[in-house]
Structure formats: C-alpha cells, structure tokens
Amino acid sequence: xxxILGADxxxxxxxCMHLVNKGFDVVGVDRFLRRQWVAEVGSHSAVPIVSMKExxxxxxxxxxxxxxxxxxxxTDYDFVHYVxxxxxxxxxxxxGEQASAPFSxxxxxxxxxxxxxxxxxxxxxIYAIHNLIPHCHLVKLGSxxxxxxxxxxxxxxFLDIEYNGRKDTLPFPKHAFTDWYHWSKVYDSDNxxxxxxIWGLRATDIMQGIVYGTRTVEMCDESLNTRFDFDSxxxxxxxxxxxxxxxxxxxxxxxxxxxxxxxxxxxxxxxCFLLAIENPAEKGDYRVFNQFxxxxxxxxxxxQVKAVADKLGxxxxxxxxxxxxxxxxxxxxxxxxxEKLYQLGxxxxxxxxxxxxxxxxxxxxxxxxxxxxxxxxxxxxQWRS
Amino acid sequence: xxxILGADxxxxxxxCMHLVNKGFDVVGVDRFLRRQWVAEVGSHSAVPIVSMKExxxxxxxxxxxxxxxxxxxxTDYDFVHYVxxxxxxxxxxxxGEQASAPFSxxxxxxxxxxxxxxxxxxxxxIYAIHNLIPHCHLVKLGSxxxxxxxxxxxxxxFLDIEYNGRKDTLPFPKHAFTDWYHWSKVYDSDNxxxxxxIWGLRATDIMQGIVYGTRTVEMCDESLNTRFDFDSxxxxxxxxxxxxxxxxxxxxxxxxxxxxxxxxxxxxxxxCFLLAIENPAEKGDYRVFNQFxxxxxxxxxxxQVKAVADKLGxxxxxxxxxxxxxxxxxxxxxxxxxEKLYQLGxxxxxxxxxxxxxxxxxxxxxxxxxxxxxxxxxxxxQWRS
Numbered sequence: 039x040x041x042i043l044g045a046d047x048x049x050x051x052x053x054c055m056h057l058v059n060k061g062f063d064v065v066g067v068d069r070f071l072r073r074q075w076v077a078e079v080g081s082h083s084a085v086p087i088v089s090m091k092e093x094x095x096x097x098x099x100x101x102x103x104x105x106x107x108x109x110x111x112x113t114d115y116d117f118v119h120y121v122x123x124x125x126x127x128x129x130x131x132x133x134g135e136q137a138s139a140p141f142s143x144x145x146x147x148x149x150x151x152x153x154x155x156x157x158x159x160x161x162x163x164i165y166a167i168h169n170l171i172p173h174c175h176l177v178k179l180g181s182x183x184x185x186x187x188x189x190x191x192x193x194x195x196f197l198d199i200e201y202n203g204r205k206d207t208l209p210f211p212k213h214a215f216t217d218w219y220h221w222s223k224v225y226d227s228d229n230x231x232x233x234x235x236i237w238g239l240r241a242t243d244i245m246q247g248i249v250y251g252t253r254t255v256e257m258c259d260e261s262l263n264t265r266f267d268f269d270s271x272x273x274x275x276x277x278x279x280x281x282x283x284x285x286x287x288x289x290x291x292x293x294x295x296x297x298x299x300x301x302x303x304x305x306x307x308x309x310c311f312l313l314a315i316e317n318p319a320e321k322g323d324y325r326v327f328n329q330f331x332x333x334x335x336x337x338x339x340x341x342q343v344k345a346v347a348d349k350l351g352x353x354x355x356x357x358x359x360x361x362x363x364x365x366x367x368x369x370x371x372x373x374x375x376x377e378k379l380y381q382l383g384x385x386x387x388x389x390x391x392x393x394x395x396x397x398x399x400x401x402x403x404x405x406x407x408x409x410x411x412x413x414x415x416x417x418x419x420q421w422r423s
Numbered sequence: 424x425x426x427i428l429g430a431d432x433x434x435x436x437x438x439c440m441h442l443v444n445k446g447f448d449v450v451g452v453d454r455f456l457r458r459q460w461v462a463e464v465g466s467h468s469a470v471p472i473v474s475m476k477e478x479x480x481x482x483x484x485x486x487x488x489x490x491x492x493x494x495x496x497x498t499d500y501d502f503v504h505y506v507x508x509x510x511x512x513x514x515x516x517x518x519g520e521q522a523s524a525p526f527s528x529x530x531x532x533x534x535x536x537x538x539x540x541x542x543x544x545x546x547x548x549i550y551a552i553h554n555l556i557p558h559c560h561l562v563k564l565g566s567x568x569x570x571x572x573x574x575x576x577x578x579x580x581f582l583d584i585e586y587n588g589r590k591d592t593l594p595f596p597k598h599a600f601t602d603w604y605h606w607s608k609v610y611d612s613d614n615x616x617x618x619x620x621i622w623g624l625r626a627t628d629i630m631q632g633i634v635y636g637t638r639t640v641e642m643c644d645e646s647l648n649t650r651f652d653f654d655s656x657x658x659x660x661x662x663x664x665x666x667x668x669x670x671x672x673x674x675x676x677x678x679x680x681x682x683x684x685x686x687x688x689x690x691x692x693x694x695c696f697l698l699a700i701e702n703p704a705e706k707g708d709y710r711v712f713n714q715f716x717x718x719x720x721x722x723x724x725x726x727q728v729k730a731v732a733d734k735l736g737x738x739x740x741x742x743x744x745x746x747x748x749x750x751x752x753x754x755x756x757x758x759x760x761x762e763k764l765y766q767l768g769x770x771x772x773x774x775x776x777x778x779x780x781x782x783x784x785x786x787x788x789x790x791x792x793x794x795x796x797x798x799x800x801x802x803x804x805q806w807r808s
Binding site: 150224235371 | 500530531532534535538539542543547550551573574575576578582583584585586587589590591593594595596597598599601602603606609610613614616617620621622756806807
C-alpha cells in the first residue's frame, strides 16, 4: 500500500493514477487547501478540474481501478495517526505542503501559515511512522530551491568540507531562495535528517526542479486532467509565459531574466517517484535525490515559449518586467549535480521543446478561462513591501 | 528603549536588572510559559522566585528604578505589534523561546509546540520590526548547539568553502544536536538571515554556550534572585550535578561523559549582551557571536563539581548513567572559535571553579526545595522511546 499525501495536487493526482495503473494499492489524502488558496488569491486552474469524487469515478471508469481516499489535514496529528494506522502503507509520498513562494510572502499571516503548515505536517508524519509503522519508507517532496544558487557545484545532499586542515562530511550548507516557503522546505529536510538518525527512519528527500506539462499517459479523459496554475502566485514562470502566449500577450520575465533554474517534465517526475518507491532507502538512511533534467534561465524559457507560440500562430514578444522578488536576476554560476536517479535507471522521455507544443495546444482549449483571470498573471506581491 | 522578550527567564530577569541599573529604559515582555512548563513536568526552581509584580517592586526598592512590563504571547502577532508600536525600542533582545531539548522530545505535541512556538515568535518579531521600526537592532538568543559537534573548527556563522575547484562563503552547515529544540534555533537563524537580506534587518544572532551561576551584582535581595532549574528536563547537566551534591547523591553524567560543551557564567553572559546592545549590527547585517568562555566535557564538569562539593563537606561520587539521549558521548574534536565579542572588549570575570563555590553555597539554603523534587533529577524522557 502506498499513501500519497497531497493526492489532489498537480503532481499528486497524476502520480496516484500512474500507481493505480501500475497495479499498486493507493490511498490518497488531501484537504483541498490548494484549491482554497488559489481561490483566495482570486484565480483558478486554466485546465478545469473536477471534484475528487468525480476523479475517483473517472479512474474506475478509464483505468479499471480506483484508489482509497481520506479527507483531512496533515497538521492534525490524530488524523495522520488514524490514516497510517488504518492503511499501514509501506511507502508514503508526502506532497501535501503549501508550495508557493509568493503566497508565503503576502504578509506575516501567510509566512506563519506556510512554515507551520509545512513543518507540523511533516513532524506529524515522522512521528506517526515512528509510532506505528517504523519500516515505512518516507518519500518527501523538497525543492531544488533549498540549495539556492551557490557559486559551487551542488551535490545530492551532503558535502565533504575541509577547514583549517580538518575534514568532515556535513549537510550541504543551504542558502535557500529568499522566501519563507523555500526555507520551510529546508527545515523539513533537517527534521527528517534527525528522525533518520535517532529513530532509523528510511527517507528519500526529493530536491525537485520546476515541473511543467499538462499530460501523462493516464489522462485519457477530461476528468483525469491535472490542474494548471498560471497566476503570479501559484503559477511558475513557464506556466505564466504559456498563458500569456495563449492571450497573445507579451511574455514578462522578472528583471534581467538570468535566473537559472532546473526543470523536469511532469511525466518524467512521476517516473522518478516510481524509481524512489521501487528502490526504497535503507533503514536509518536519509537519501537525497536532485530530481531534474534540464537547466534554463528565465530568459531562455521565454525564448523557447515564444518560438513554439510563433510556430502555432500566437503573437507575443518578450518584455522584461520589474522584479517583485529579491533574487540575483543576472546570469550566475549554477551547476547542480544529479546522478542517483540516473543510476536507478531514470531515462527522461520529454524535453521542454516537445512538451511546450503539447501544453500550448492543450491550453488553447481553455483560452476563456485564462482570459477571465488575465489580471492575475501580473505580480501582486512585492518581496520588499 | 530596550525590549527584553522573555524578561521573566533565567537570563532575562538579571539582564533587565542590569540594564535598568545601567540607566537604560527597559520594557520586559513575558507570558510566564517557562514557569508553567516547569510545573507541567512536576518540578520547580531550586531558588524560589517571586511574581513579576513583586520583582518589579523589589527593583524599584533596591535599584531605585524599575522597568515597564507587558504580559503576552509572542506567537500572537497583534500583541507583538502592539508592544513594538507602543515602546518603539531601539534594541530588542529576544530570549522568549522554549529552551529545553528534553521537553521538545516528550512527544509529537511537545515537538510541534517547541518548533511552532519558537519559529512563530521570531517571525512575528521580524515582521513587526519590518512594519514598524525597521532601524531596530534585533539581538536573538540562539545556541551553540545549532552547530552540533563537527569534526572541523566552528567559525562565527559563515564558512569559506572550496568544492570542485570553485569557492563560496555560505552559512556554516549546521548539524544541530539531535532534538527538535536545537533544530528550531537553526530555523530561527535562517529566517533571520533572510530578513536581513530582503529587508535590511540589523541582527545579532547569539550562539550561546551553557550558562551557569546563581548571582549577578544586582541580586542584593531574595526577591531579585533568578530561577535555578535542576530537574532532568529544564536543568543543565551542571545544575543537576549541583543539586545532587546538595543532597549528597551521586553525580550522574549521561553515558561515558565525553560530550564537550561550551560554557559561560551568567554575569559574563550579561556582559556580552550589553556589548551586543552597545555595538549594534549594521543595517542588513546578520552577525553571529559565539558567546562562551570555557569548554568542558560532562565528565570534567562532574569532577569539578565533586571537587568543590568535597571542599564544602558534601559527600558524592561520580556514577555513569545510561544516556537517554542520542549523542556521541565519547571525547570528540570540538573547537568552536570565538573572537568577535573579545574584539568588542569582552573580559570574562568568572571561572567555573570560582562560581561553583558560590552556587553550592547559595543552593544549600534551598536544600528542602531540592529534596522535595529529588525524583525529578533522573531523566524521564528517552530520545528513542
């Protein structure tokens, strides 16, 4: 049995479908906070998504099998205990966190919400595993943004350090992106390190790049589609550029656009999760995967989107936009290493260029939904306000 | 105006008195949670402490001046906003956190309480400074335990790293002691780094060693004494050894006793805080002080206490006790550096040996109070339970 926490999310729902399709027993858990938070900022998913009840029915209909589902909040220990005791999963994939950097920067309330929601959820899961199912493998979604953009290569998790003539191997000295959200992921990682050390937790911490795409093979029906956020709070830069293309608006990278970031296609991300599940960490092992495929700067992204948009007949230009964030927006050194997933057999099957054409075609069907929220694409949250 | 958050605490109250005595305007803030938590684990301070109302009256009587006081919880943003708006302090010394490692390890509820209490309080303070008094200097109590015991020297905050032929200066790669409390201090430090970067907060992060002692010059009356915890949850190893000596019980270092830790006397700690206050960090500067004087292993501590106890006529032996914690209890390399406070003029005026004699004499007056809680000296919380 595999438990997917955050089963209603962008990656969560396609991952559930893929696992069910592969024959795994799956229990999904969600409290639909992402839907609520996107509504709070006045936006919606470009791709319409149906209720979980409808999703489960559609899975039954099209995949021939569905999954169990539990509604509840991971910050409630009694709920987490109840779910883990009921299903006793061998693997937990924890995707159930507040995942937006701008959302965490709205005000003190959202900063506190983000850090407490994420830390308490993960602490509850760690404790429930320890108390109930100590052999369970925890696969936790972190972020490549935990590392920030250091001027040195980024290994997977730990670093050999020599200082004043002595050596030690220590957790990579993380200097996350400057927002409360990315730091919350760092803190989750550290809490997991400790649980592995004192309780022998087996854990895989996924430092995931930015995920893109609108499709996995299981999406054979509109009811099985996953969400696609394009607003400035919950949408990635790539998603915003796609939405802008559909509207024939200019693409607006923040500042100079030199920010280099790691990327991975949705279907490839799911392939990686499957590899982590099928090759669990050893007891007491805190294992880190840098889960991404390609690296692009924001300006390169914008150019790629424009090229595909041009080809499909959309009319758009690139227009630099005042950066609402505090970040280095000029081309910097950025060289994260990623070997462990490839050693387990990861073969990326999607490139950004191929996938962009699929995305723009898919999204063009929902032009009206994007148009209805066009004001939400421009940034409303200033880091320095 | 200086605001002392955690003004009722072991360091907080003597610091308030010292600042008032030096002529500063002081507002103390507390919600007496430490008193409540010590009662929750069934213990009390060996040295009796009076109510804050009585403390303030005694300050007026003996120092000739008192301080303002505000009762409230730092996890309530509205309260923090109210206090900072009312007093507009130039300096905030933030000592108001849950400070016990074993307390944080009781169960999931206490783990969550510790991490949310500490993170939310600090986030609220950071936001209120940013919103109301951006030039205020935040002096925050961290812990030397944030660094853990790496096999390399420990500089003050940041480390120059060379890796794969490239260089960067990054936050020291912290691998805190294995408890939720010490990690919460790491997370506070990281949140402060970010606030300095994006908002130009001026901050001093005090990596403090273990503080010992029962006296400062201002304690000229019993009403002005500070608390002295000796139970296994809130008392330090040194405090427990002192309490055991008074009862003629054996001293019980955990395990082999090789754990090396940094120490500083209470009056010296207060001298350091004064130096930090009088030499504020620059705007946008995140400054780290490693605030300690001497380093001892637990077994060395026990021997020092026994030597002084023997001299004063107490009868005690050293008896190794099964270690309830998960930690390296054998002699390890431990070399934290500490230069910045000395450069500002820090002159430690107290050694452990001198101070122990004062402590044991002071505590012998309260033998009955220690006897009443003698069962609380043995550890009740197991890291691996």
